[in-house]
Amino acid sequence: AQKITQTQPGMFVQEKEAVTLDCTYDTSDPSYGLFWYKQPSSGEMIFLIYQGSYDQQNATEGRYSLNFQKARKSANLVISASQLGDSAMYFCAMREGREGSTLGRLYFGRGTQLTVWP
Amino acid sequence: DTGVSQNPRHKITKRGQNVTFRCDPISEHNRLYWYRQTLGQGPEFLTYFQNEAQLEKSRLLSDRFSAERPKGSFSTLEIQRTEQGDSAMYLCASSLYGTNTEAFFGQGTRLTVV
Numbered sequence: 223a224q225k226i227t228q229t230q231p232g233m234f235v236q237e238k239e240a241v242t243l244d245c246t247y248d249t250s251d252p253s254y255g256l257f258w259y260k261q262p263s264s265g266e267m268i269f270l271i272y273q274g275s276y277d278q279q280n281a282t283e284g285r286y287s288l289n290f291q292k293a294r295k296s297a298n299l300v301i302s303a304s305q306l307g308d309s310a311m312y313f314c315a316m317r318e319g320r321e322g323s324t325l326g327r328l329y330f331g332r333g334t335q336l337t338v339w340p
Numbered sequence: 341d342t343g344v345s346q347n348p349r350h351k352i353t354k355r356g357q358n359v360t361f362r363c364d365p366i367s368e369h370n371r372l373y374w375y376r377q378t379l380g381q382g383p384e385f386l387t388y389f390q391n392e393a394q395l396e397k398s399r400l401l402s403d404r405f406s407a408e409r410p411k412g413s414f415s416t417l418e419i420q421r422t423e424q425g426d427s428a429m430y431l432c433a434s435s436l437y438g439t440n441t442e443a444f445f446g447q448g449t450r451l452t453v454v
Contacts, residue, residue, distance in 0.1 A: 226382075257442055265429060267383070267445035313382050326371055326435075327396060328443065330382030 223248050226314050228331035235304045235338055242289070243299040243334045245314030256297040257315040257328065258288065260308075267313070273297060304338045311335050342366060344446035346432050352452045353422055360418045361449045365434030372415050373443060374407055375431040376400065383431055389415060390437055422453045 227246045235241040247256065258270040273281045273288045281288045289298040301308060312335075315328040345364040353359050365372045370391050375383035386405070387397045391412035401407075404422075409415040419426055429450050433443035 259445075264447065265450070266447045267431065267433070269442040269444065272442055315382075326373065326388045326390070327385040327398075328373075328375075328383070329385070330375075332380070332382050 224331075225249065225329035226316055226331035228314055228334050230334045231332075232335045232337065235301075235336065237306060237338055237340050238303055240300060240302045241304055241336065243301070243312050243314075243336065245297045245299065245331060247295050247297060247314070247316050249295075249316065249318055251318040253319055255317045256288070256290070257317070258286070258297075258299045259313045259315060259330075260310045261313060261333070262310040270312075271299065301336075306338050306340065309336060309338045344432055344434050344444050346430075346446035346449050348449055349447065350450050350452075352454060355424060355453055356421055358418065358420045359422060359451065360416055361430055361432075361451075362414060362416050363432030363434075363446060364414045365432070366444055367413075368436065369434035369444070370412065370437050371435045371443075372409055373433040373435075374415070374417050375433065377429040377431055377448070378427075386417075419451075422451075424453045427451055427453045 254275045256273045260268045271283045271286045271288050273290045280290050285302045287300045311333045313333045314331045347362045373388040374386040377383040385398050386401050387407050389409040404420045407417045429448045431448045433445045435443040
């Protein structure tokens with residue numbers, strides 16, 4: 223089974239509007255972390271936001287927020303007030319295990335290509 | 341620039357040749373990861389180090405692949421007898437063990453095997 227599922231290959235949003243990128247995950251480990259990365263055409267993976275499985279509140283970082291619904295195993299990224307520079311590929315990722323465990327790998331989804339139009 | 345650095349950025353090689361990539365992590369980071377990304381896919385984990393110890397290897401890492409981090413600083417990824425299926429972007433990332441922070445990625449090395 224896929225650890226991370228991103229069902230939206232592409233999304234379009236008008237500048238200044240909000241957009242939600244979907245992500246569901248699958249793990250039996252009670253401790254895990256969820257990440258969102260942005261990958262522009264240049265190729266570098268840019269960290270956006272992190273949510274720990276025990277965090278009580280949804281994570282926010284500037285215009286990015288993570289809608290964490292633990293029972294549904296979903297971790298959707300919300301980008302408010304989209305900008306043209308937000309056009310990129312967005313990846314959801316998960317790390318299993320407690321912080322500091324030897325489990326270090328990230329599992330990535332297939333990504334969602336976001337296009338922001340003026 | 342104190343980010344993760346990867347060299348070369350691009351590599352074109354003939355099938356059957358050996359190639360080696362280098363990754364310089366953020367200096368205080370003790371964990372270093374290698375991922376491979378093919379077109380239209382998310383990165384796939386290959387291996388990671390904590391200091392100089394290689395703690396985990398993916399089954400994707402065939403015998404033709406070897407990674408080292410001899411002094412716990414930079415790392416190299418070598419692919420022997422390259423095949424066309426090895427064509428991909430190879431990404432390196434680093435993080436600090438014991439924190440809940442993210443992994444920082446380099447810009448990757450794009451390998452093309454012809």
